[in-house]
Amino acid sequence: xxxxxxxxxxxxxxxxxxxxxxxxxxxxxxxxxxxxxxxxxxxxxxxxxxxxxxxxxxxxxxxxxxxxxxxxxxxxxxxxxxxxxxxxxxxxxxxxxxxxxxxxxxxxxxxxxxxxxxxxxxxxxxxxxxxxxxxxxxxxxxxxxxxxxxxxxxxxxxxxxxxxxxxxxxxxxxxxxxxxxxxxxxxxxxxxxxxxxxxxxxxxxxxxxxxxxxxxxxxxxxxxxxxxxxxxxxxxxxxxxxxxxxxxxxxxxxxxxxxxxxxxxxxxxxxxxxxxxxxxxxxxxxxxxxxxxxxxxxxxxxxxxxxxxxxxxxxxxxxxxxxxxxxxxxxxxxxxxxxxxxxxxxxxxxxxxxxxxxxxxxxxxxxxxxxxxxxxxxxxxxxxxxxxxxxxxxxxx
Numbered sequence: 001x002x003x004x005x006x007x008x009x010x011x012x013x014x015x016x017x018x019x020x021x022x023x024x025x026x027x028x029x030x031x032x033x034x035x036x037x038x039x040x041x042x043x044x045x046x047x048x049x050x051x052x053x054x055x056x057x058x059x060x061x062x063x064x065x066x067x068x069x070x071x072x073x074x075x076x077x078x079x080x081x082x083x084x085x086x087x088x089x090x091x092x093x094x095x096x097x098x099x100x101x102x103x104x105x106x107x108x109x110x111x112x113x114x115x116x117x118x119x120x121x122x123x124x125x126x127x128x129x130x131x132x133x134x135x136x137x138x139x140x141x142x143x144x145x146x147x148x149x150x151x152x153x154x155x156x157x158x159x160x161x162x163x164x165x166x167x168x169x170x171x172x173x174x175x176x177x178x179x180x181x182x183x184x185x186x187x188x189x190x191x192x193x194x195x196x197x198x199x200x201x202x203x204x205x206x207x208x209x210x211x212x213x214x215x216x217x218x219x220x221x222x223x224x225x226x227x228x229x230x231x232x233x234x235x236x237x238x239x240x241x242x243x244x245x246x247x248x249x250x251x252x253x254x255x256x257x258x259x260x261x262x263x264x265x266x267x268x269x270x271x272x273x274x275x276x277x278x279x280x281x282x283x284x285x286x287x288x289x290x291x292x293x294x295x296x297x298x299x300x301x302x303x304x305x306x307x308x309x310x311x312x313x314x315x316x317x318x319x320x321x322x323x324x325x326x327x328x329x330x331x332x333x334x335x336x337x338x339x340x341x342x343x344x345x346x347x348x349x350x351x352x353x354x355x356x357x358x359x360x361x362x363x364x365x366x367x368x369x370x371x372x373x374x375x376x377x378x379x380x381x382x383x384x385x386x387x388x389x390x391x392x393x394x395x396x397x
Contacts, residue, residue: 019372070133139366158241160347166267171275178283201276210269210342227344234258266343274328285317326382330375331388
């Protein structure tokens, strides 16, 4: 199992590299100019050219891609005698200590203004410093506002994760029992109604359903709020960034109730499509397993119908369903843009929507790459879970 997981993790490197290259290429094929989007339609050509030069948009695409991946890098040889970080032709001035090294001044610019302590790494006798670069975990700054993408992503990402988790839980809790009942009562009225409902759920546009839920439960009935994550005056001490989890950890029951009320509508809208897909897959998988020889053998041995269904049928039917659940969870992470926009949910979906409108390349590239990483690790977790659901599956090599 360990060897299999390590091999899968190594195989993600070329996958993520390919994804980063495709994302970078497609983003730069989007019509529009970020500099023009910043300055407005009436900006002069000189101002646009100056902004493009400052953002590095006037460079070749291959140069921009390398800078996005590894950032701007400098390589400096370490003086072994006084262990100072020196720069050729310039005096070394003690400014700030970095482990056993002293950061030095160069061209009247303090290094610590450009490179923080976390952006320098010692490789043998060479100190490598960088500014930006996905490889180093630095996603750069946004074009609009010059805000660090990683900082904003850290603030918004828990909101999207929380919404996706609640949505997939709603889908699982409704879809799996519905699929089981539908398969056991094949061609009955219950089966027909379930499959019609699943077909409607797959076909229904999320933005239309979101507006419908807001109108019914928010405006007509007044049961649930239609926007934001918390009511005015309700606060949560953030630990994970997810309001429900943090409310439980801090035992803030008022915030817990308010968080659940705010997340229900967007989670229901987001859960509709995965709910329908999981229900249909569960029904199909159940029908296939019910016709297997070992199910008939189990019944012939005198096992109760409950044990036959739960121990032999459902467990084996869950294998393809788990795959669908993993893929749908990854899709929820990337497909929450419309839901978050309609409900003003402060997650990465609405953030990316605004970034696409403003041609903010660093945000779009970083979030897309993050979603690709999530997909890769979710698929790995799904594959590993097969061994627990079916003892016949082994990952020995």
